[in-house]
Amino acid sequence: MSSLLKKNFKLGCIQLAAGSDKQKNLSHAREKILEAAKAGAQVIVLPECFNSPYGCQYFPDYAEPIEPSPPKKEDAPSWHMLSEAAAETKTYIVGASIPELEPDTKKYYNTAFVFDPEGKLLATHRKIHLFDIDIPGKIKFIESDVLSPGNKITIVDLPEYGKIALAICYDVRFPELAMIAARKGAFLLVYPGAFNTTTGPMHWSLQARARAMDNQVFVAMCSPAQDMDATYHAWGHSMIVDPNADIMDELQEKEGIIYADINGARIDEVRKGIPLYQQRRFDVYPDVSAGKVRFEE
Numbered sequence: 001m002s003s004l005l006k007k008n009f010k011l012g013c014i015q016l017a018a019g020s021d022k023q024k025n026l027s028h029a030r031e032k033i034l035e036a037a038k039a040g041a042q043v044i045v046l047p048e049c050f051n052s053p054y055g056c057q058y059f060p061d062y063a064e065p066i067e068p069s070p071p072k073k074e075d076a077p078s079w080h081m082l083s084e085a086a087a088e089t090k091t092y093i094v095g096a097s098i099p100e101l102e103p104d105t106k107k108y109y110n111t112a113f114v115f116d117p118e119g120k121l122l123a124t125h126r127k128i129h130l131f132d133i134d135i136p137g138k139i140k141f142i143e144s145d146v147l148s149p150g151n152k153i154t155i156v157d158l159p160e161y162g163k164i165a166l167a168i169c170y171d172v173r174f175p176e177l178a179m180i181a182a183r184k185g186a187f188l189l190v191y192p193g194a195f196n197t198t199t200g201p202m203h204w205s206l207q208a209r210a211r212a213m214d215n216q217v218f219v220a221m222c223s224p225a226q227d228m229d230a231t232y233h234a235w236g237h238s239m240i241v242d243p244n245a246d247i248m249d250e251l252q253e254k255e256g257i258i259y260a261d262i263n264g265a266r267i268d269e270v271r272k273g274i275p276l277y278q279q280r281r282f283d284v285y286p287d288v289s290a291g292k293v294r295f296e297e
């Protein structure tokens with residue numbers, strides 16, 4: 001068994017179709033979680049903004065508080081659905097993400113959760129890098145019009161399995177996060193994300209495979225299903241990549257679930273063959289994981 005991974009497990013990523021009805025989105029997400037658990041997944045990932053359509057105009061209407069913890073059920077139905085589904089299925093759920101409202105400051109965040117198999121919240125991650133881009137004639141999206149950024153790297157210790165890292169969508173483009181998490185012992189990087197029909201074909205798969213290749217870890221990217229009637233056209237193509245950057249499973253645009261066996265021996269094998277972890281030259285360049293890093297562990 002790998003020193004990074006205490007026990008192998010089956011990962012499931014749900015490429016969910018979400019619409020404008022929040023209650024429907026939640027009950028549909030719950031059904032798909034049950035389906036993934038029934039198929040044997042022990043860790044289950046949902047996509048970015050699973051309780052709402054994706055878009056700055058929607059965030060305030062779909063936002064929920066996460067404090068006090070637990071938040072009141074009537075204020076935070078998404079939080080409670082995830083907690084209850086985790087307990088019901090006895091799985092870890094990376095419930096990602098929802099728009100979060102911090103009531104005191106009135107700030108909004110893009111926030112993901114990890115619940116354990118008893119339904120207990122293990123961690124939250126607020127998207128650190130907001131999606132502010134402008135590609136003329138293609139796509140302009142300024143998430144910071146509405147959202148505030150998170151300030152912490154999230155590494156979560158799943159007691160049975162070991163450490164995973166959690167970040168959201170645009171965060172994947174900042175390889176320092178992945179590198180730091182991998183050097184701190186994460187064996188799997190999970191990115192709920194909603195790339196679009198412009199940047200998806202350009203970079204989605206490349207980003208997933210690059211983070212896996214550079215760090216010799218598993219990577220999961222979990223997208224909403226594509227809906228060409230929505231205001232934002234998600235790329236879909238959820239995928240799970242192995243530590244050698246090989247795609248283990250991938251969806252197209254439609255709703256579905258992909259699964260992969262997360263096996264510690266594969267990490268060891270890849271790292272033995274190409275021993276980057278013994279060959280780094282921190283006498284020549286700095287180790288980004290050794291500097292001042294803010295964690296949400």
Ligand SMILES: O=C(O)CCC(=O)C(=O)O
Pocket residue numbers: 048130131168169170171173193194195196199200203
């Ligand atoms: O990085 C990209 O191309 C897309 C990012 C994105 O859609 C997001 O952060 O929500």
